[in-house]
Amino acid sequence: MNALEITGLSKTYSNGKTALNNVNLTVPQGSFFALLGPNGAGKSTLINMLADTVRPTSGKVNLFGKNLFLDRAWCKKRIGVVPQEIAFDPFFTPREVLRFTSGLFGCKPDEAWFDELFERLELKEHCNKNTRQLSGGMRRRLLVAQALVHRPELVILDEPTAGVDVELRRRLWSFMRELNEKGITILLTTHYLDEAEELCDHVAIIDQGNLLTARPMREMMREIASSHLCLNYGRAIELTDDDLAALASFEPRATEDGVCMKLGRLEGDRSTFHVAYEAAVSRFGPPVDAGVRSEDLEDVFLRLTAKEKAS
Known part of the structure; x- marks a missing residue:
């Protein structure tokens, strides 16, 4: 019941x-x-x-x-x-x-x-x-x-x-x-x-x-939350239209010190990480450091409610 x-x-x-x-x-x-x-x-x-x-x-x-x-x-x-x-x-x-x-x-x-x-x-x-x-x-x-x-x-x-x-x-x-x-x-x-x-x-x-x-x-x-590859360049990255088109599958977004690339769901495999990393390096050069950040409930919440407001 x-x-x-x-x-x-x-x-x-x-x-x-x-x-x-x-x-x-x-x-x-x-x-x-x-x-x-x-x-x-x-x-x-x-x-x-x-x-x-x-x-x-x-x-x-x-x-x-x-x-x-x-x-x-x-x-x-x-x-x-x-x-x-x-x-x-x-x-x-x-x-x-x-x-x-x-x-x-x-x-x-x-x-x-x-x-x-x-x-x-x-x-x-x-x-x-x-x-x-x-x-x-x-x-x-x-x-x-x-x-x-x-x-x-x-x-x-x-x-x-x-x-x-x-x-x-x-x-x-x-x-x-x-x-x-x-x-x-x-x-x-x-x-x-x-x-x-x-x-x-x-x-x-x-x-x-x-x-x-x-x-x-x-x-x-498991099904909605994603992981992101965050690359630190020590400076803001300005994404051009060419960057956005070339990296479209990773939904890149600029951050205060670099760029973040969406890898997919939390259980994404290591090959996705390497493909995303190489794609970013080919356009912006080697980063100072890089790491993977997994979305938490707050990230999912903000993303879903943002979509609702945009619709």
Whole structure:
């Protein structure tokens, strides 16, 4: 069974703006799934639909086999959402926040679970303070605890580490990995693409309301990501029309200190390297040094979203 099956999901607002355009997406149960896109891509609209705070113009969402928009009470008990916005009553303590949230989900407060959440999210020393006394990073971690209070089967993390320092961010991800290893499905949006590449086993990229790709992370990096031969000449290389034509198969681009040549997919063989190297040397001479750079998730993301904007 899949955690989420999204079919033909669209949202057009009253001002005529289309935020989502016929999105079809499957999130496997037990996956750590990255939903990526630039600002304004439609990610928040999609998440707000999953949280049932925005209604779609058309389309369907199944959550663990149930219709999200028809079986609302059943579905809400199985989703925990960490929103971008931080909003708490300033006079409640974190412990009181979790008690009230438990009631909203029809759960009896589980103080032992609260204590574990406070321990793992490093809020133990602050759990009886008023929330107005907490720092921004503490409040964001409290949002995570609040989303987990009813032990949901799907956790949606919308920019959860914004404003959280590096060490705490790493410990938070360690906790999220443990939850995922126990079978909890995690859907993550983040602008830290290195985190997404390290943590997630599936990825979807959305831009201007359109789904550009959705597949297992390793498969995408194997099939879309490329490697590049970077030649350092210690100076900028100005590529002429003749250079571009002669090296067209390598899609050359000038850099601050030389030129880069596309070799192809990450598993490209050594012969491609030598052909590209000799082709560059024949036109620009021997470089000071040369090396191969493999694209990471950020490179792929920028390339795919650039194509979307150009189309």
